[in-house]
Amino acid sequence: xRIREQSQLYPPITKPTASPWQHRHILDLDDFSRQEMExxxxxxxxMKEILGREIKRVPTxxxxxxxxxxxxxxxxxxxxxxxxxxxxxxxxxSITAATSSAVKGESLVDTVRTIQALGSDVLVMRHPxxxxxxxxxxxxxxxxxxxGDGWHAHPTQAxxxxxxxxxxxxxxxxxxxxxxxxxxxSRVARSNIWGLTIMGAQVVLCGPPTLLPRFWGQAYPQxxxxxxIEAALxxxxxxxxxxxxxxxxxxxxxxxxxxxxRLYQLDERxxxxxxxxxxxxxxxxxxxxxxxxxxxxxxxxxxxxxxVANGVAVRMALLYLLAGGAH
Amino acid sequence: xxxxxxxxxxxxxxxxxxxxxxIIEHNRGGQGVVLVGIHTRxxxxxxRLANLIAEFEGSQVPVGSLDISFYRDDLSWRxxxxxxxxxxxxxxxxxxxxxxxxxxxxxxxxxxxxxDALIDHxxxxxxxxxxxxxxxxxxxxIRADYVxxxxxxxxxxxxQVRLKETDGRDEVAIITNREGGGQ
Numbered sequence: 001x002r003i004r005e006q007s008q009l010y011p012p013i014t015k016p017t018a019s020p021w022q023h024r025h026i027l028d029l030d031d032f033s034r035q036e037m038e039x040x041x042x043x044x045x046x047m048k049e050i051l052g053r054e055i056k057r058v059p060t061x062x063x064x065x066x067x068x069x070x071x072x073x074x075x076x077x078x079x080x081x082x083x084x085x086x087x088x089x090x091x092x093x094s095i096t097a098a099t100s101s102a103v104k105g106e107s108l109v110d111t112v113r114t115i116q117a118l119g120s121d122v123l124v125m126r127h128p129x130x131x132x133x134x135x136x137x138x139x140x141x142x143x144x145x146x147x148g149d150g151w152h153a154h155p156t157q158a159x160x161x162x163x164x165x166x167x168x169x170x171x172x173x174x175x176x177x178x179x180x181x182x183x184x185x186s187r188v189a190r191s192n193i194w195g196l197t198i199m200g201a202q203v204v205l206c207g208p209p210t211l212l213p214r215f216w217g218q219a220y221p222q223x224x225x226x227x228x229i230e231a232a233l234x235x236x237x238x239x240x241x242x243x244x245x246x247x248x249x250x251x252x253x254x255x256x257x258x259x260x261x262r263l264y265q266l267d268e269r270x271x272x273x274x275x276x277x278x279x280x281x282x283x284x285x286x287x288x289x290x291x292x293x294x295x296x297x298x299x300x301x302x303x304x305x306x307x308v309a310n311g312v313a314v315r316m317a318l319l320y321l322l323a324g325g326a327h
Numbered sequence: 328x329x330x331x332x333x334x335x336x337x338x339x340x341x342x343x344x345x346x347x348x349x350i351i352e353h354n355r356g357g358q359g360v361v362l363v364g365i366h367t368r369x370x371x372x373x374x375r376l377a378n379l380i381a382e383f384e385g386s387q388v389p390v391g392s393l394d395i396s397f398y399r400d401d402l403s404w405r406x407x408x409x410x411x412x413x414x415x416x417x418x419x420x421x422x423x424x425x426x427x428x429x430x431x432x433x434x435x436x437x438x439x440x441x442x443d444a445l446i447d448h449x450x451x452x453x454x455x456x457x458x459x460x461x462x463x464x465x466x467x468x469i470r471a472d473y474v475x476x477x478x479x480x481x482x483x484x485x486x487q488v489r490l491k492e493t494d495g496r497d498e499v500a501i502i503t504n505r506e507g508g509g510q
Binding site: 019059323 | 396398403409414443
């Protein structure tokens with residue numbers, strides 16, 4: 001774990017007057033500055049205004065092509081990107097592993113070179129292999145957006161989570177953010193550890209010891225590991241619940257789902273340990289009754305549906321900033 | 328770079344005062360009028376015109392602000408990208424007489440973008456245009472209905488409007504760049 005001078009690394013920000021934006025690709029949040037994130041959120045505010053109109057469409061990316069390439073199943077992320085691109089007037093083409101030449105054995109690099117040759121400005125990709133978007137980014141002239149790679153990163157999910165927190169609490173500076181569940185296999189958790197830490201929150205990771213990271217060492221910013229959920233939730237400002245995948249039990253990492261529910265489910269009794277205005281978040285899809293009780297998932301503190309709506313605005317802002325840049 | 332002041336604080340006050348009177352005259356005392364300022368300096372100008380109309384006629388005219396970033400015809404910036412500002416329509420503009428307010432009218436491209444941006448918010452009865460300075464060099468068939476000052480300029484010159492709200496003082500200056508370009 002690294003000990004850092006946080007105040008020096010991440011100076012406080014105010015309303016942006018000039019743009020600090022430097023990104024050509026969005027691969028993870030580890031290379032984001034606080035100013036860049038705040039600039040992105042400021043741009044997303046303008047996108048939210050568009051989404052609140054009767055006709056939710058502007059011609060900004062007319063003539064630009066956004067390709068979504070998903071080698072793993074996804075409903076909300078792909079739909080969210082496609083809605084974002086269409087709201088900005090871009091042309092959208094979708095490729096899934098099942099419909100691409102991947103089934104004929106074409107390599108990932110060959111596929112993206114073909115997409116490039118046909119013309120794409122932004123390539124949004126999800127892939128089961130950690131690091132795949134980094135390989136692709138080296139091969140293509142378009143901007144690459146990582147929509148989830150293996151266990152590694154899901155930066156746009158973390159950005160929309162931070163944006164949602166910002167709209168309720170103004171920011172995360174000094175906040176206690178608890179992530180509960182299968183941290184070990186979660187790209188959402190990894191990107192959120194970066195995002196929350198860069199924006200000034202203290203991250204607490206909670207889950208069964210078999211699903212918590214042990215050997216991250218220098219790879220991630222400092223986070224507190226607290227396997228006891230009551231202790232983790234005490235005075236929390238933000239609670240992120242992760243989806244529990246049933247394969248984890250088949251893989252021998254959990255004795256039973258029932259035990260997980262008993263020890264780690266976020267229910268009303270446990271939620272009461274957090275601050276009264278703590279936000280309950282979940283990246284979806286939700287296993288109601290497993291990692292989260294239905295009354296909490298739909299309760300007054302839940303912002304799960306807002307996360308989905310904000311995802312479109314944040315992704316619009318990203319597409320705008322990437323597709324508009326001169327390459 | 329040599330800079331010459333074209334309008335002083337007092338000149339700007341007089342110009343805005345005249346424009347406010349013209350708006351009242353052409354729009355039945357300001358009934359059904361909405362002033363919409365284009366970011367950045369059109370916004371304080373629109374607010375000042377609304378204050379003047381209130382002073383002369385006693386009627387409150389709604390003021391909105393418009394960001395045209397998403398409607399430009401030249402999306403593609405070298406770094407860095409622009410800061411997008413808040414678009415705020417105080418009222419439904421459908422059926423209203425909207426007066427767009429900007430600081431400088433030059434090629435007309437910003438106004439073209441503003442017309443598109445505005446119409447996405449509704450269908451006004453009419454759209455008029457008020458500018459503090461018209462410096463010529465139009466590239467599109469666009470003209471202003473209310474002009475503070477017609478200022479013939481060369482393309483290599485830059486017309487800089489400064490306002491108290493955004494720049495700390497009121498002044499219009501013309502700056503001569505040595506090597507081409509302009510605003």
